[in-house]
Amino acid sequence: MSTDVAEIEGPDILKEWVGKSRVYEKSFNPQLYHEVQQFIFREARLQDIHDYDAWEELWTDDALYWVPANGTDTDPEKQMSLIYDNRSRIALRIRQLKTGRRHSQTPPSQLARVISNFEFLASDTDDIKVMCNTQIFETNLRGDTMWASRNEYSLRRVDGALRMAYKKVVLINNNKAIYTLSFLV
Amino acid sequence: MDGNFNPKWDDLIQPGRVHGSLYYDEAIFKEEVEKIWFKTWVYIGHESEVPEKNDFVTKSLGPMPVLMARDSNGEIQLLLNRCPHRGNAVCVQDKGNRARFTCPYHSWTFANTGELINYAFPEGYKGTDKSSLGLSKVTRVASYRGFVFGSMAADGPTLEEHLDGAKGSIDLLCDNSPTGEIQISAGFLKHRTRANWKFILENECDGYHPAFVHSSIFSVSDSAIGDLYGDAAVAVTRSLGNGHTEVDPRPEFRRRDKPLSWFGTTPDRLPDYVRQMNEAYGEDRARQIMIDGTPHTMIFPNLFIAEIQIFVIQPISATESVQHSTAIQFKGAPDINRRLRQQTMGSVGPAGFLLADDTEMYERNQRGLEIRQPEYLYLKRGEHRERRDENGYLIGHSTDDLPSRAIWKHYREMMEDK
Known part of the structure; x- marks a missing residue:
């Protein structure tokens, strides 16, 4: 990645929800942009169609899957998060879904998500850091629910293919009381 | 019964x-707010x-929202x-630190004791008794070992009288902390759940459901919780x-x-x-x-102490x-606290391995009641094997409906103003 970067300082207002200032990539690599976008679109599709095994294979061995609560840059080692899974807990989550007796996903939620606003972040490692926004329409036995989030990924090339080392999903309403969220977000 | 025959509750x-x-009846809900929530001791x-x-x-x-504040004393x-x-x-913030609250509309300013400190352009209130214009407060406040409860009723049992046998549960919990x-x-x-609060209340000590509602997680993890709620379990329910x-x-x-078997671990860990x-x-x-x-x-x-x-x-x-849920932390014990948080995050909340499915059941129960036959829910499991323990409390098998029966007995007394 280029070292040609610009830091975008956000205003202080709502920092709790927008999150800390980030260093965004200023340069543009169309090939990488396309590859990363296709990877994240595929991840979204695997989540939407509940292809649990294929989704689990996207993760690296040191993966971290984090869905914070009550803010954006909370300390997950001190504060409650909706999801704070290491690789083995991701595997447990998948094993539970695959039993067919995860009642909140039996029948599974019908889902379609739209992903947009891709922006690359400066990275001081070989990992590719990218942010995007997601809107998810869910319908299940309860009814219809809209979800919206800002996502942040660290992607890594493993044996030539991209893998997820880190995925953080910041639900825009994560300080409010929300309905059950048992599909893969 | 004091001859106060009430056919509705009968x-x-x-x-x-x-x-x-x-x-599901909104009129009954309104009555509950007055006769239960705005009367008894409620955990804040x-x-x-x-x-x-x-x-x-x-x-x-x-x-009703309430601000819990620690004042300058x-x-x-x-x-x-x-x-x-x-x-x-x-105040529109969830939390913070401030000694005063100022209303944004006309700039009335209150101390965190509720007292009105001043209002804008005070000459317009000449002769007004400021002391009658403070923030209202929860009528009675009391705490037991750090747990703060409030009651909107001026009279009634003290908090400790209300807690009765549950006081021992709070003691037991605090004993597990090395600092007490x-x-x-x-x-x-x-x-959030689209279900009546009493489905949640009754489920908390329902030992009949875990083997079925949570079989998915029990079957793929080494959780020993399931053993507590089998037919052969020796755990008991108690009123x-x-x-x-x-x-x-x-x-x-x-x-x-x-x-530490209760926590699924061993002392060397x-x-x-x-x-x-x-x-x-x-x-x-x-x-x-x-x-x-x-x-x-x-x-x-409204307060469920769920082990961790x-x-x-x-x-x-x-x-x-x-449902608001969080990990209990033992003051001054960082190594167990991390595990308490990690296990809690795995289990509870909207994405939790356990609570997502409990909550799914609450919502299905609620929708089920739109079907109007049979009219009643059946709570007789284990009625024949209820007995008294050495302290006189009713106990039953861990899978019995005894907790529900105890809840409804007390609920009825409250709704009938007994």
């Missing part, structure tokens, strides 16, 4: 069965959530967040008085006779905690505490509720 609540409308929050002077957090008392205040002038909120104190410091997950109920797994843990416990209580007593573990107690109407986490049940309407 019809709705009968031995071993209750009418479905108790879970924990003192450790406002550790410093002038800290505050937004809490609730039934459907260190006293806990439960303030109603409504400007006495026109009803505006004097717990902390609520990790923030809450807020889980602790005043609608408080518990599942008491101690008979099972004492049979295992292994410290938590050496610092075990050392602290031995130093605090002596080895014999510490060993017994670590065998018995923490309680599983539902304190009527608490849930606070908030009713929104007859058909909508919020």
Whole structure:
């Protein structure tokens, strides 16, 4: 990645929800942009169609899957998060879904998500850091629910293919009381 | 019964069965708000959530928001967040630290004791008695070992009278901390559910459902929770008085006779905690505490101490509720605290391995009641095997409906103003 970067300082207002200032990539690599976008679109599709095994294979061995609560840059080692899974807990989550007796996903939620606003972040490692926004329409036995989030990924090339080392999903309403969220977000 | 015959309640609540409308009728919900939520002792929050002077957090008392503040004298205040002038909120933050709250509408300013300090352009209020225009407060405030409760009724039982046998549960919980104190410091997950609050209340000590609702997670993890709720389990359910109920797994843990078995771990995995416990209580007593573990107690109407986490049940309407959940932390015990948080995050909240499915059941129950036959829910499981323990409390098998029957008995007394 280029070292040609610009830091975008956000205003202080709502920092709790927008999150800390980030260093965004200023340069543009169309090939990488396309590859990363296709990877994240595929991840979204695997989540939407509940292809649990294929989704689990996207993760690296040191993966971290984090869905914070009550803010954006909370300390997950001190504060409650909706999801704070290491690789083995991701595997447990998948094993539970695959039993067919995860009642909140039996029948599974019908889902379609739209992903947009891709922006690359400066990275001081070989990992590719990218942010995007997601809107998810869910319908299940309860009814219809809209979800919206800002996502942040660290992607890594493993044996030539991209893998997820880190995925953080910041639900825009994560300080409010929300309905059950048992599909893969 | 004092001859105060009330056909409505005789019809709705009968031995071993209750009418479905108790879970969906908005008129009954309104009556509950007056006769239960605005009358009995309701759990508000924990003192450790406002550790410093002038800290505050937004809490609730039934459907009503409450500001829990620690004033400049260190006293806990439960303030109603409504400007006495026109009803505006004097605070819209979830938490913070401030000694004063200023209403944004006309700049009336209040101390965190509720007292009105001043209003804008005071000459317009010449001759007005400021002392009558402070923020309203929860009528009675009391705490037990850091757990703060509020009651909107001027008279009635004291908090300790109300807690009855559940006091022992709070003691048991605090004993598991080497400092004798717990902390609520990790923030809450807020889980909305389209179901009546009493489905949540009754489920907390329902030992019949885990084998089925949670079989998915039991079958893929090494959780030993399932063993407590089998047909052969020796754990018991208990009515602790005043609608408080518990599942008491101690008979099972004492049979295992292994410290920290209740927490699915062993002393060598938590050496610092075990050392602290031995130093605090002596080895014999510490060993017994670590065998018995923490309680599983539902304190009527809204505080569920669920071994390693608490849930606070908030009713929104007859058909909508919020469960607030967070990990319990033992003051001064970092190695066990991390595990308490990690296990809590895995289990509870909207994405939790356990609570997502419990909540799915609440919502299906609620929708089921739109089907109007049969009219009643059936709560007779284990009626024939109820017995009294050595302290006179009713106990039953861990899978029995005894907790539900105890809750409904107390509920009826409250709704009939007994």
